[in-house]
Amino acid sequence: MVKLGDKVKYDLKRLNSNIDSNININEDYEFSKDEISGTDLINLNCHIEGSITKNSLNNYHINLNISGLMILPCAITLKEVEYPFDIDIDNDIDELLDNVNYTNSIDIYPIVWESILMEIPMRVVSEDAKDYQISGDGWNFTTEENEKTSSPFDELKDLL
Numbered sequence: 414m415v416k417l418g419d420k421v422k423y424d425l426k427r428l429n430s431n432i433d434s435n436i437n438i439n440e441d442y443e444f445s446k447d448e449i450s451g452t453d454l455i456n457l458n459c460h461i462e463g464s465i466t467k468n469s470l471n472n473y474h475i476n477l478n479i480s481g482l483m484i485l486p487c488a489i490t491l492k493e494v495e496y497p498f499d500i501d502i503d504n505d506i507d508e509l510l511d512n513v514n515y516t517n518s519i520d521i522y523p524i525v526w527e528s529i530l531m532e533i534p535m536r537v538v539s540e541d542a543k544d545y546q547i548s549g550d551g552w553n554f555t556t557e558e559n560e561k562t563s564s565p566f567d568e569l570k571d572l573l
Contacts, residue, residue, distance in 0.1 A: 422518040422519060422520045423438070423521065424517065425519055434466065436466075437464050438463045438464060438465065438521070439461075439462050441459075441461075442458070442460075442525070452533065455485060456484035457482075461478070461525060462477070463476045463478055465519065472505045472507055473505065473519065474504070474506065477500075477501070477503075477521075477524070477525075478502075479498075479500040479528055480498065482495055483529075485533070485537045487538055487542055489538055492539050494539045496537055500529070502528060506519065
């Protein structure tokens with residue numbers, strides 16, 4: 414596996430001089446704990462496959478498939494939950510990277526990282542959590558499914 418934190422760069426010289434028509438990308442990436450800190454992710458591994466080409470307007474175009482497995486905490490039990498993902502990117506690099514100077518090489522880390530961040534779910538629930546106790550003495554675990562919309566004035570109506 415290659416660490417994305419090593420900032421793997423792809424050489425654009427052969428593409429710029431029209432020796433090659435594309436740069437093939439086929440990498441396995443393992444994110445370090447430092448890279449995923451500040452997110453809900455416990456662990457993250459991905460496989461990136463695709464290519465970088467130069468179109469007729471001399472813009473670099475990237476076509477990627479990022480697939481992998483996120484490990485996230487369960488929203489109820491905090492146990493680790495595996496969450497598979499599959500992302501397709503097909504866009505000009507200029508539209509994906511703002512203010513980046515890349516004449517001889519390009520680092521795809523920002524493109525990959527931003528795409529993965531957009532795929533992190535707000536919450537995941539493990540299969541074990543279905544049997545988990547969701548109420549107790551004076552408390553009840555509320556979800557969107559069992560939550561009734563009520564206002565504080567509903568209790569006053571019962572008094573009248």
